[in-house]
Amino acid sequence: MAENMLEVRHVEKRFGENVVLRDVSFALAPGEILGLVGENGAGKSTLMNIIFGMEVIRDTGGFDGEILLNGEPIDFKSPIDALDAGIGMVHQEFNLIPGFTAAENITFNMERTKQSVISSIFGKKYATIDTEANIALSGESLDTLGVAIDPRGMVSEMPVGHKQFIEIAREITREDVKLIIMDEPTAVLTESEADQLMAALKRLSDLGIAIIFITHRLREILNVCDSIVVLRDGEIVERRKNEGLNIDQIAAWMVGRENGIRPEAREERRKASEEVALSIRNLAVDMPGEQVYDVNLDVHEGEILGIAGLAGQGKLGIANGILGTYPVTGSVEFHGEPLELGNTNKILKSKIAFVSEDRRGVGLLLDEPIYWNISFNAMQVQNKFVKRVLGMRFRDEAEMRRVSDEYIQSLAIKTTGGDQKAGNLSGGNQQKVCLAKALCMDPELLFVSEPTRGIDIGAKELVLNALEKINREEETTIVMISSELEELRSICDRIAVICEGRIAGILPATEDPRKFGLLMSGEKVEVDTLE
Numbered sequence: 114m115a116e117n118m119l120e121v122r123h124v125e126k127r128f129g130e131n132v133v134l135r136d137v138s139f140a141l142a143p144g145e146i147l148g149l150v151g152e153n154g155a156g157k158s159t160l161m162n163i164i165f166g167m168e169v170i171r172d173t174g175g176f177d178g179e180i181l182l183n184g185e186p187i188d189f190k191s192p193i194d195a196l197d198a199g200i201g202m203v204h205q206e207f208n209l210i211p212g213f214t215a216a217e218n219i220t221f222n223m224e225r226t227k228q229s230v231i232s233s234i235f236g237k238k239y240a241t242i243d244t245e246a247n248i249a250l251s252g253e254s255l256d257t258l259g260v261a262i263d264p265r266g267m268v269s270e271m272p273v274g275h276k277q278f279i280e281i282a283r284e285i286t287r288e289d290v291k292l293i294i295m296d297e298p299t300a301v302l303t304e305s306e307a308d309q310l311m312a313a314l315k316r317l318s319d320l321g322i323a324i325i326f327i328t329h330r331l332r333e334i335l336n337v338c339d340s341i342v343v344l345r346d347g348e349i350v351e352r353r354k355n356e357g358l359n360i361d362q363i364a365a366w367m368v369g370r371e372n373g374i375r376p377e378a379r380e381e382r383r384k385a386s387e388e389v390a391l392s393i394r395n396l397a398v399d400m401p402g403e404q405v406y407d408v409n410l411d412v413h414e415g416e417i418l419g420i421a422g423l424a425g426q427g428k429l430g431i432a433n434g435i436l437g438t439y440p441v442t443g444s445v446e447f448h449g450e451p452l453e454l455g456n457t458n459k460i461l462k463s464k465i466a467f468v469s470e471d472r473r474g475v476g477l478l479l480d481e482p483i484y485w486n487i488s489f490n491a492m493q494v495q496n497k498f499v500k501r502v503l504g505m506r507f508r509d510e511a512e513m514r515r516v517s518d519e520y521i522q523s524l525a526i527k528t529t530g531g532d533q534k535a536g537n538l539s540g541g542n543q544q545k546v547c548l549a550k551a552l553c554m555d556p557e558l559l560f561v562s563e564p565t566r567g568i569d570i571g572a573k574e575l576v577l578n579a580l581e582k583i584n585r586e587e588e589t590t591i592v593m594i595s596s597e598l599e600e601l602r603s604i605c606d607r608i609a610v611i612c613e614g615r616i617a618g619i620l621p622a623t624e625d626p627r628k629f630g631l632l633m634s635g636e637k638v639e640v641d642t643l644e
C-alpha cells in the first residue's frame with residue numbers, strides 16, 4: 114500500500130478568469146489529521162470540492178493537476194464515486210432530512226434490510242428495512258464519536274450541535290471509509306461541543322481514518338492536527354508538522370503580515386445608559402431545537418448586550434421569534450411602543466434589523482448579485498435608493514452600487530465585484546454580505562446572531578470592529594447572540610445567559626468567565642442584575 118493515502122499534485126482551478134487555486138500540492142498519510150487554514154475566499158472549499166468530485170467543479174470547467182488515492186490517479190465524476198472510493202465529506206451547511214430520525218439519516222442509502230419470502234424470490238430490492246439493526250448500527254457510530262445522542266430522536270427537534278455529530282456519524286457508517294473531509298464542522302458548535310468533536314477526531318484517526326479539517330478556530334488546529342497546510346489567495350504558503358506552532362504565527366501566515374490581528378484590543382467599556390430601548394416580557398418561541406419558554410429581558414439604550422448559552426438552550430430563538438421566523442407569544446416594547454411580534458415587515462420598518470445565523474436559508478438571495486443583496490431590504494422596507502423623476506419612482510442603481518461598494522471595501526468582502534452572485538461567494542464572505550445588508554438599513558436596534566461564524570481570524574476582528582463602530586458612532590443598540598463566550602466578552606457591555614429557555618442571569622462582560630460557565634450549565638450564581 115502506498116505510504117501516502119492521498120496525494121494532491123499541482124492542482125489549479127479557475128472560475129472564468131478568476132484563478133482561485135494555483136499549483137497546490139500536498140500529501141496525506143492514513144490516520145493523519147491535516148488542518149487546512151486560510152482566510153475567507155482563500156480556496157479551501159474549492160480544493161475540497163475538487164477532491165470530493167463535486168459537480169460544481171465539473172460544471173465550471175474542471176481543474177488542472179492530478180489527485181491520487183493510494184497511489185492510483187482518480188477522476189471522480191460525482192461525489193458518489195468519491196463515496197465509493199472511501200472518501201466522505203461533511204459540508205459547511207447541513208445535509209440532513211429534518212423529518213427523519215438520527216438513525217434514518219445516518220443509515221440513509223446504507224440501510225440494513227430483512228429478508229422476506231418475497232425478497233428471497235424477487236430479489237434484494239423487495240427486502241424490508243430492518244429498523245432495529247439500523248438503530249444499532251447508528252448507535253455504534255455515535256458511540257465511536259463518543260456522543261450521547263438517541264438514534265431514535267427526530268433530527269428536526271435536535272440542537273445544531275447534535276446535527277453536526279449525526280452528519281459525521283453518517284460518514285463513518287459507510288464501509289471502508291478512508292478519508293473524511295470536514296469543512297468547518299465546529300463553526301456551529303459551542304466550545305464544549307467542539308472539544309467533544311476534537312476528541313472524536315482523534316478516535317477516528319486512531320482507527321486509521323485520515324481527516325482534512327477546515328476550521329477558522331486556530332486553537333483547534335493546534336489541539337488536534339498532526340500537520341497543517343496554509344492557503345493564501347489560492348496558493349500553499351506553509352505546509353508543516355504541528356510542532357512548536359502558535360496561533361499568532363499561523364494567523365500571520367494566513368494573512369501574510371506579522372501584525373494587524375488584535376483579538377484582545379478593545380476600548381474601555383463605557384457605562385451604558387439605564388434607559389430601556391427594548392423590553393421583552395414572557396417571550397416564548399417555538400423554534401425546533403432552540404425553544405424559548407419564558408424570557409424577560411431589558412436591553413438598554415446604546416448598549417451591546419450579549420446573549421450566551423449552550424446549543425439548544427434557546428439563545429437563537431429570541432431574535433428569530435421577535436422577527437417572525439418562528440411562532441411567538443409574549444410582549445415586546447421598543448422605545449415604549451409595543452411591537453407586533455412576528456410581523457417581520459413592520460418590525461423592520463421600526464428600524465430593527467436582524468442578521469440571521471442561517472445565512473443561506475433566510476439571509477441571502479443566492480442567485481442575485483451582491484449589490485442587490487446589500488441594498489434590497491433597505492429599498493423595499495425603507496424606500497432607500499428610490500428616486501423620483503417627474504412624479505415617477507425609479508431605482509437608483511448607481512447609488513445602490515456606490516453604497517454596496519463602500520461595504521465591500523469596509524468589510525473587506527472578497528469578490529470579483531458587486532455584480533458577483535451572492536451564491537458564488539465563499540461562506541465567510543456571504544456572512545459579511547448579510548451584515549452589510551443589515552447595516553444598510555441604518556438600524557437603531559440590531560440583532561446579530563452568530564455574526565462571526567465561519568469567518569477567519571482577520572475578518573472576525575473586522576466584523577467585531579464594524580459592530581463596535583456603529584454602536585459607538587451611530588449609537589445603535591446591539592443584541593449579539595454568539596456561541597463564543599470570548600467573543601461576547603470582547604465586545605459586549607453586559608451578557609445575558611440563557612438556560613432551558615429562560616434567562617439564568619445577566620453579568621457584566623468583565624465578570625469572571627467561570628461564572629458564565631456555571632450559569633450556562635444551570636448552576637446558581639450571585640448575579641448583579643436580573644432583567
Ligand SMILES: Nc1ncnc2c1ncn2[C@@H]1O[C@H](COP(=O)(O)OP(=O)(O)OP(=O)(O)O)[C@@H](O)[C@H]1O
Pocket residue numbers: 128133151152153154155156157158159160169173527528537538539540541542567569
Ligand atoms: N461556483 C463559483 N463560481 C465562481 N466563483 C466561485 C465559485 N465558488 C467559489 N468561487 C470563488 O472562489 C474563491 C474561493 O472560494 P472558497 O469557497 O474556496 O473559499 P474558502 O477558502 O473556502 O472561504 P471561506 O473560509 O469563506 O469558506 C472565492 O473568491 C469565491 O468567490
